[in-house]
Amino acid sequence: NIRKYKDINCLIINETELQHEMRQREGDVQKMAAKLRGLINANYISVTRGKEGAFLLNNRKLPVLCPGFATQVVDKIGSGDALLALLSACLYSKIDDDLSLFIASIAAAQSVETIGNSVPVNKVMLLKIISHFLK
Numbered sequence: 001n002i003r004k005y006k007d008i009n010c011l012i013i014n015e016t017e018l019q020h021e022m023r024q025r026e027g028d029v030q031k032m033a034a035k036l037r038g039l040i041n042a043n044y045i046s047v048t049r050g051k052e053g054a055f056l057l058n059n060r061k062l063p064v065l066c067p068g069f070a071t072q073v074v075d076k077i078g079s080g081d082a083l084l085a086l087l088s089a090c091l092y093s094k095i096d097d098d099l100s101l102f103i104a105s106i107a108a109a110q111s112v113e114t115i116g117n118s119v120p121v122n123k124v125m126l127l128k129i130i131s132h133f134l135k
Contacts, residue, residue: 003039
């Protein structure tokens with residue numbers, strides 16, 4: 001039960017987990033996330049949606065949206081961990097919300113291309129991919 005945690009900085013949750021937590025199988029996922037963010041008083045909540053990408057909510061009205069970047073999904077285990085690590089580090093460093101989610105989403109995409117957590121996110125490859133997209 002996520003609701004027992006209050007006043008957190010950043011929650012990363014996938015769409016299915018969010019639907020279970022809010023006890024709703026269908027409906028507007030962004031509205032569910034906004035409601036949960038309010039219930040737990042989180043500064044940020046990011047919802048991962050598989051190939052649909054991810055979105056980030058904060059105290060502003062409009063969500064930050066990011067597409068999915070994975071091209072070859074081998075194993076989804078660890079992608080949320082990669083997203084959490086990069087997103088929280090970027091947000092803590094005061095990097096803009098949309099760039100933070102972009103960087104974290106690329107790291108998550110990189111992590112699903114190997115089996116398990118056997119290979120960490122490759123910094124050099126991550127920087128190459130980021131620079132490619134930002135050109």
